[in-house]
Amino acid sequence: MERMLRIHDELRRGAFTNCTKLAAALEVSRKTIVRDIAFMRDRLDLPVEFDPLINAYRYTHPVAAFPTVNVTxxxxxxxxxxxxxxxxxxxxxxxxxxxxxxxxxxx
Incomplete structure (x- = not known):
């Protein structure tokens, strides 16, 4: 979760960030970052996409906050x-x- 929060912060700031940079910054493998981003997109419904023109991930529209967990x-x-x-x-x-x-x- 901590990694995804850091990825979210990078994307929210509009930083041009790719898996290689994120993996180095977070001290994990590139594959781990790919899985985290896929989880953020597919399970948390965050608007993450890869932009080949800038070779980086970005949010397709502004995201105010990271999704929270609903607790009964x-x-x-x-x-x-x-x-x-x-x-x-x-x-x-x-x-x-x-x-x-x-x-x-x-x-």
């Missing part, structure tokens, strides 16, 4: 219960890793 009331309750359950592991070797994972999920 039940899912929010589940997160609250999970957060409370996390406390029983405080002081154990697992606590830091569990807390970091939870923080990733909840932003």
């Amino acid at each position: 009331e039940g899912e929010l309750l589940a997160l609250l219960v999970a957060r409370k359950a996390l406390e029983q592991y405080r002081g154990t070797p697992f606590h830091r890793q569990l807390e970091a994972s939870f923080d990733k999920l909840t932003g």
Whole structure:
């Protein structure tokens, strides 16, 4: 997700960016960037296209914000219960890793 947010920021700024530049900046393979962009276009419905004239990806029209995840009331309750359950592991070797994972999920 972090990579896609960085790609989104580049595209939103109108930077002429291609897979090679993005892969170098994000320290991943070119194939990973291609998959991320395909996901952004196909699953998140972002208007990303490759422009062969400038050899770069771009948004076809302005995009104000990166799409958010819709969370139901039940899912929010589940997160609250999970957060409370996390406390029983405080002081154990697992606590830091569990807390970091939870923080990733909840932003």
